[in-house]
Amino acid sequence: MNKLAIIGAGSMSEALISGIVSSKIIETTDITVTNRGNVERLTELQELYGIYYSFDLEKIVQEADTIILAMKPKDVKEAVAQWKDYLSEKTLLISVLAGVNMDSLQRLIGTNIPIARAMPNTSATVGKSATGISFNSFVLEEQQQFVFDMFKTVGLVTFVEEEQLDAITGLSGSGPAYIYYLVEAMEKGALSIGLEREVANELIVQTLLGAAEMIATSSKTPLELRKNVTSPGGTTEAGLKILEQFDVQNAFIECIQEATTQSKRMGKVITDELKLSK
Known part of the structure; x- marks a missing residue:
């Protein structure tokens, strides 16, 4: 599993390349990336990480172990x-495509080949991804370990059954955007009460980091932690009453549910197209 080919050269590909190169689990000379034709982007990745790029799909796929x-x-x-005709039955295929199930692939x-499906998020770019991974029955134990090791280079990794990956997509796959949306609102709120943007951003980021650390290290639930800082008649209670008034909690619940449903819709499109092409 020494030769790695990456098809697609977006931010997720770069995050994985950065993690893999930093961890040295694969030599840079054994990594090749390709895309639909954006030479400038591929050159950028080559110069940054010392990897190769190529548009020769036959060569890339035939030589790749993964x-x-x-x-x-x-x-x-x-x-x-x-490039499917160039695949070996031993080649490990790893998909990070939202909504595309392993059966469709x-x-x-x-033909039957080992397939792993992973759902990281964009926090992989700073080594803080939350990634769910599942495997089909053709993935060998050593290949599973290799996949885990690879995604550990960009954050936390957990095994899930494939039917849970749509939920992982809706929760943590899209999750960073929900947090950014919240931070946008907090910044606007800070500006409305007279704080400067730079000061507000610094305070918000530290507040998020602190809250996340409390959740990660405390034995208390988020509900208990919230109640601990909500004094009757105090400022926190006053602010939370507004969130409850606008039903913010249920809005987040529905947000996650809809993102999960969209992941399922996207997979169904692929499945339906395959049925029609028979």
Whole structure:
């Protein structure tokens, strides 16, 4: 599993490349990345990390022990069609494509090969991803360990059954955007009460870090922690009453549910296309 090919050169690909190169679990000379034709982007990755790039899909796929699929989910059918005939049955395929299940990938490829499906998030760029991973029945134990080791280079990794990956997508896959949305609101609130943006941002970031650390290290639940800082008649209670008035908690619940449902919809599109192409 020394030769790694990455198909797609976006931010997630770069995060994985950075983690892999830093950890040295694969030599930089054994990593090749490709995309649809953006030479400037590939050159940038080559110069930053000392890896290779190529548009020779036949050579890339035939030489690879492991392939990471990191293109846009909507492009997967077209992409796989270009190189599936070059795949070995021993090649490990790792997909980070939201909504595309392993059965769909197997059907696209047309043969039984080991497939791992991973759902990291964009915090992988700073080594703080929360990644859920599942495997099909053809993935060997040593391949599973390799996948875990690879994604550990960009954060926390947990094994889940594949049917849970849509939920992982809705929760932690899209989760950073929910937090950024919250921070946007907190910044606007800070400006409305007279704080400067730089001061507000610094305070908000530290508040988030502190709260996350409390949740991670305390034996208390988030509910208990919230109650501990909510004095009757105090400022926190006054602020929380406004959040309850606007039903913010349920809005977040529905947000996660809808993102999960969208992941399932995206997978169904691929599945339906395969059925129609038979």
